[in-house]
Amino acid sequence: MKKTLLNSPMTYALGMLAMMIPVQAFSTYYSYYYIEKLGLGVGLATLARTIYLIWDAVNQPIFGYLSDRTRTRWGRRKPWIYSAMPFFILTFVMIFAVPEGMSGMSLFIWFLAALILYETVSTILWVNYGALFPELFRGDKVRAKASAIQQAFQIVALLIGSTLTAVLFKAFGFGNMALIYGLVFAVFMWMCMASVREKEDARKDEPLKLRDAFRETLKNRDFWIFNIANSFAQTVNGLLSSIIPFYAKYVLKIEESQVPILFASVFVSVIPLVALWFLIVRKFGGVTGWRLSLGFYALAVIPLWFGQDLNSGIIAGVITGFGLAGFLVTPAVLSGQIIDRDAERTGRRREGMYTAVAGFITRSSGLISALAFWVVGMIFGYVSGDNPGPNPEATFKYLISVVPCCLLVVSFVTSLFLKITPSADRKQDTGMPI
DSSP, rough: OGGGGGTOOHHHHHHHHHHHHHHHHHHHHHIIIIISOOOHHHHHHHHHHHHHHHHHHHHHHHHHHHHHOOOTTTOSSSHHHHHHHHHHHHHHHHHHHTTTTHHHHHHHHHHHHHHHHHHHHHHHHHHHHHHHHHHHHOSSHHHHHHHHHHHHHHHHHHHHHIIIIHHHHHHHHHHHHHHHHHHHHHHHHHHHTTTTOOGGGGGSEEEOHHHHHHHHHHHHHHHHHHHHHHHHHHHHHHHHHHHHHHHHTTOOOOGGGHHEEEEHHHHHHHHHHEEEEEEEEHHOHHHHHHHHHHHHHHHHHHHGGGGOOOHHHHHHHHHHHHHHHHHHSSSHHHHHHHHHHHHHSSSSSHOOOOHHHHHHHHHHHHHHHHHHHHHHHHHHOBBBBBBSOHHHHHHHHHIIIIIIHHHHHHHHHHHHHOOOOOHHHHOOOSSOOO
């Protein structure tokens, strides 16, 4: 491995590309696949997500704690990632390789089992991959640049996972689509990990005991405000991705083959806008940039309400992409600051624990999204693709515009309680150049 590639933001970002392609395919199409195609009721789908979140509440901090305590010649994070890779492929295929003839409770049990296994392995990957970011990249300017590169790769992954997925499952079926993405994941994730060299100083200190680690994390006020605000915004990301196929069918009334064009309108526009948000963070600092991104995101989802056909849907999608780009770039800078301050206070770097607890908070957005789907569906009578109710158009107009706007307003208001001042924020612009 060339020295220029070791711990490079470019090669590190390959991990984001590797994971987000299958993850985006999952988040975009699993509801559509199980509810619309296989006929699983919205109530049972919501129950499965709720059961998963109870398990997720337990395994996230445990895996983070175990990762922080790991001491090997290869580092703290890499052994976990390498071990989880084959299981991620298997469980991802399981999600979309449902045996023929399943329905009702048997379909629910399969979905629940596959979901728990898939999310458990995903937790191991995300906790350890995310924990590497604040360790490898120190200082706001370095992190802003690394985050912009990482999010550019993420947008490419979102575009592939959203648009190409429909082409693949139409041509090869859902199970084979999942297998193809699993192999793509393995190639890019291996390339990422081959370029990572964890820092020696990060694993020399004796780790905190479990009780002390939890206590230090739980009393960090800025950490909680930051991640609670992010959880509402993250709900919007997941909600938009999962609702777009329904929005295309019931609101825009376009063919399934045109859905990739709608996804492309959102995600292609994000790619150049990531660079713009990088400049905003450089000028105003992480806190102000983060707050601005939440405010603009809330405004950007409003035009989706007025979509009537493919052309108006594309215009609304491009506008939404501007708000999405800001939220993708800005959180990593603040998260790194919070972890750095904790390391100064405790004398130990605990990226794993913070990443895990933050991951649980933000991933709990899946429950908010599922509940929103269920409640709005109940109001307008949508049950499943077999029983869409009297007004499915209103169901998905509210789910793609009104609900996201309200959630982002809550997120923005919550962000105002963060105590890191913009002046202190800009003082963090130190660190090794890339």
